[in-house]
Amino acid sequence: xxxxxxxxxxxxxxxxxxxxxxxxxxxxxxxxxxxxxxxxxxxxxxxxxxxxxxxxxxxxxxxxxxxxxxxxxxxxxxxxxxxxxxxxxxxxxxxxxxxxxxxxxxxxxxxxxxxxxxxxxxxxxxxxxxxxxxxxxxxxxxxxxxxxxxxxxxxxxxxxxxxxxxxxxxxxxxxxxxxxxxxxxxxxxxxxxxxxxxxxxxxxxxxxxxxxxxxxxxxxxxxxxxxxxxxxxxxxxxxxxxxxxxxxxxxxxxxxxxxxxxxxxxxxxxxxxxxxxxxxxxxxxxxxxxxxxxxxxxxxxxxxxxx
Amino acid sequence: xxxxxxxxxxxxxxxxxxxxxxxxxxxxxxxxxxxxxxxxxxxxxxxxxxxxxxxxxxxxxxxxxxxxxxxxxxxxxxxxxxxxxxxxxxxxxxxxxxxxxxxxxxxxxxxxxxxxxxxxxxxxxxxxxxxxxxxxxxxxxxxxxxxxxxxxxxxxxxxxxxxxxxxxxxxxxxxxxxxxxxxxxxxxxxxxxxxxxxxxxxxxxxxxxxxxxxxxxxxxxxxxxxxxxxxxxxxxxxxxxxxxxxxxxxxxxxxxxxxxxxxxxxxxxxxxxxxxxxxxxxxxxxxxxxxxxxxxxxxxxxxxxx
Numbered sequence: 001x002x003x004x005x006x007x008x009x010x011x012x013x014x015x016x017x018x019x020x021x022x023x024x025x026x027x028x029x030x031x032x033x034x035x036x037x038x039x040x041x042x043x044x045x046x047x048x049x050x051x052x053x054x055x056x057x058x059x060x061x062x063x064x065x066x067x068x069x070x071x072x073x074x075x076x077x078x079x080x081x082x083x084x085x086x087x088x089x090x091x092x093x094x095x096x097x098x099x100x101x102x103x104x105x106x107x108x109x110x111x112x113x114x115x116x117x118x119x120x121x122x123x124x125x126x127x128x129x130x131x132x133x134x135x136x137x138x139x140x141x142x143x144x145x146x147x148x149x150x151x152x153x154x155x156x157x158x159x160x161x162x163x164x165x166x167x168x169x170x171x172x173x174x175x176x177x178x179x180x181x182x183x184x185x186x187x188x189x190x191x192x193x194x195x196x197x198x199x200x201x202x203x204x205x206x207x208x209x210x211x212x213x214x215x216x217x218x219x220x221x222x223x224x225x226x227x228x229x230x231x232x233x234x235x236x237x238x239x240x241x242x243x244x245x246x247x248x249x250x251x252x253x254x255x256x257x258x259x260x261x262x263x264x265x266x267x268x269x270x271x272x273x274x275x276x277x278x279x280x281x282x283x284x285x286x287x288x289x290x291x292x293x294x295x296x297x298x299x300x301x302x303x304x305x306x307x
Numbered sequence: 308x309x310x311x312x313x314x315x316x317x318x319x320x321x322x323x324x325x326x327x328x329x330x331x332x333x334x335x336x337x338x339x340x341x342x343x344x345x346x347x348x349x350x351x352x353x354x355x356x357x358x359x360x361x362x363x364x365x366x367x368x369x370x371x372x373x374x375x376x377x378x379x380x381x382x383x384x385x386x387x388x389x390x391x392x393x394x395x396x397x398x399x400x401x402x403x404x405x406x407x408x409x410x411x412x413x414x415x416x417x418x419x420x421x422x423x424x425x426x427x428x429x430x431x432x433x434x435x436x437x438x439x440x441x442x443x444x445x446x447x448x449x450x451x452x453x454x455x456x457x458x459x460x461x462x463x464x465x466x467x468x469x470x471x472x473x474x475x476x477x478x479x480x481x482x483x484x485x486x487x488x489x490x491x492x493x494x495x496x497x498x499x500x501x502x503x504x505x506x507x508x509x510x511x512x513x514x515x516x517x518x519x520x521x522x523x524x525x526x527x528x529x530x531x532x533x534x535x536x537x538x539x540x541x542x543x544x545x546x547x548x549x550x551x552x553x554x555x556x557x558x559x560x561x562x563x564x565x566x567x568x569x570x571x572x573x574x575x576x577x578x579x580x581x582x583x584x585x586x587x588x589x590x591x592x593x594x595x596x597x598x599x600x601x602x603x604x605x606x607x608x609x610x611x612x613x
Contacts, residue, residue, distance in 0.1 A: 031415070084595055087599045088599070091598075094559065097361075097551065101594065102591045103591060106587065106588060106592055222545075229419055229422070230423065277434065280430050280434025287427045287430075288427065290423045294408075294419075298411060298412045299416070
């Protein structure tokens with residue numbers, strides 16, 4: 001394990017973290033504002049990836065695909081809200097978990113019917129092909145740098161929207177105490193619709209960005225969803241800052257763990273055993289971190305609710 | 308217990324089924340699967356409906372029980388007298404250790420932390436290369452009972468599953484009705500008041516959580532023997548979601564609803580899968596609709612009629 005390899009893995013980890021943040025941001029605000037557990041948020045990420053891939057193939061341009069996929073992901077999110085989620089706000093978490101679980105089954109199967117079960121390949125746009133030298137003798141793929149930059153920019157925009165605008169103030173207030181905001185005359189359901197639609201679009205955006213890096217396939221959202229939940233629970237539910245820090249943390253732990261754990265275990269185990277145990281340990285690391293953090297801070301790192 | 312006729316009728320129907328033309332290999336396999344998942348669902352209903360602990364990692368206890376059977380099988384240990392206690396014990400220990408941490412949290416955090424522990428068990432199972440890793444492990448034969456191949460008999464296995472199901476139900480119902488269960492139910496409603504009365508809910512919840520895990524382990528023991536195959540999919544979070552769904556479909560307020568939920572779930576899934584390739588396109592929306600419109604679950608529906 002050289003310093004260069006470590007640097008590359010750290011960058012990959014940050015980039016996974018950024019994608020996780022884009023997914024987790026919508027999830028955490030929806031949860032914060034409406035106390036609504038949306039397991040289907042992961043399939044919205046998947047839907048974004050498929051829409052991006054299909055529209056890019058249809059138009060022949062990655063950029064047009066991206067541009068068209070965003071409103072399409074937004075529309076899909078609104079449709080879900082009207083058809084399903086709207087009927088579940090007043091229900092308990094259990095009902096929400098299960099109904100959105102049904103949505104996952106439907107959409108995972110749905111993309112299989114429309115696009116086939118085989119993974120889709122998405123080409124990197126020509127402008128972003130190749131690599132850039134981030135250190136003497138170390139090339140890093142340009143597309144991945146672009147994802148990192150785009151994700152950071154979007155994260156910055158989101159932070160500005162939530163922390164510095166009037167709408168953002170209402171969203172934050174809603175996440176802290178929804179009944180109070182509602183009593184002050186704010187239409188909490190409309191506020192939620194806004195947050196929800198925006199969150200769906202962010203998840204879709206992350207999906208489009210992920211297309212050329214990961215394979216676009218049915219069920220791709222499931223793992224991301226679980227990681228995003230880990231992120232919002234570690235970060236403190238409803239907190240954008242918490243989600244950002246936790247997302248980078250989870251991205252780094254996951255990526256570095258996967259590349260370092262087998263090597264570290266090789267010091268004490270024989271190579272094949274180290275490889276197997278390392279892979280298992282690496283997959284588990286984020287959950288271990290989450291359990292450890294919750295054991296000491298049951299409300300996460302940056303709790304929003306004061307109660 | 309006024310509506311207890313329905314679960315008793317269901318158990319009776321399951322008992323009579325092999326003699327009413329449902330004794331074939333296909334039907335008994337299907338019923339065994341439904342009964343075993345029913346056991347796991349009841350133990351989860353005990354947690355969710357009884358103690359208010361919504362676990363999204365209950366499949367882990369099922370899978371640990373099943374893996375105990377597979378791992379002992381790989382080492383030539385196939386005697387039920389050793390396999391069953393190991394399966395139940397392993398699942399109980401896992402639940403005790405993870406529960407000790409998880410029960411400190413509440414609400415959605417509890418859901419997520421149980422999910423996290425379930426995922427840890429899932430990834431551990433996937434990494435067990437000696438026992439099949441991702442591909443799973445095929446057993447040579449079923450567990451022996453006192454040197455006999457009792458479990459190989461379709462009919463005997465059917466009644467063993469039925470007895471285990473009835474036992475699980477009776478045990479959980481008795482527990483909920485006892486003083487122990489009253490504390491659990493009271494702390495579901497208001498943990499602070501329970502504490503004010505001078506009873507700490509934590510040890511009660513932990514014991515309840517461990518018991519549910521042990522029962523899940525027993526279901527896992529039977530599941531491994533039913534399919535003679537064990538894979539990490541048994542521990543996946545989707546399976547935990549399915550178990551939760553069985554509980555809700557049946558009606559979380561009533562323990563026996565879980566039996567109903569598991570039966571309907573397995574039969575519907577199997578029937579739909581025969582009708583069409585993309586059956587989940589219908590199954591998913593059915594889940595959504597049943598959650599939105601079927602409050603109180605199937606058991607609630609029956610109770611309202613009755």
